[in-house]
Amino acid sequence: EQMRRQGWRAWQGPEETCPFVSLRGQSFDTYLASLGSEHRYAFRRKLGRIERRYTARFELAATEAERQESLATLFALHESRWRTRGDAGAFSTQALRDFHDEVSRLALGAGWLRLWVLRLDDKPVAAVYGFLYRRNFYFYQSGFDPAFARDSVGLVMLGIAVRAAMEEGADELDLLHGTERYKAHWASATRDLVRFELYAPGTRG
Secondary structure, three states: OHHHHOOOEEEEEEEEEEEEEEOOOOOHHHHHHOOOHHHHHHHHHHHHHHHHHOOEEEEEOOOHHHHHHHHHHHHHHHHHHHHOOOOOOOOOOHHHHHHHHHHHHHHHHHOOEEEEEEEEOOEEEEEEEEEEEOOEEEEEEEEEOHHHHHHOHHHHHHHHHHHHHHHOOOOEEEOOOOOOHHHHHHOOEEEEEEEEEEEOOOOOO
């Protein structure tokens, strides 16, 4: 309303929905117990299978060199996954990759970046990219090697990321906009998102 009084034009409309779940006061075990039994069983079984079959390492990027390496790994795994669907994915242009390079660099410096890579026998097979900010864990994007799809490395990697966020004191898991099927396995509620468009006064606006 203040901007309208200053001559701006504003438009407001519905956007998408945002799946989320409160983690406050829960342990990872009690959180898992609140999920569907099939999903809970699949996560535990797949994690156990991975730990039996491989030497598994879950690595969090903590230095600038690790950030650069892990981000490049995320880009490659994400593209590899989406290529099998005939789609370019979320990092399809150099401009997008440059944007996330800058954002992740700033987020690392501020202590917000949570960029994990799962390595099996030293091979990177899955990655999760998100942010821990004001006790909320925001899951942004992921990628995994389709060659390891039978091991459900994407499912396992996201579960490990949520567990790590909870160990750091996260009160909420926010899966951001979109109602992809896999998000319903991890979230118990949704919130509506609103889109605002603001246009400055004059023809250029």
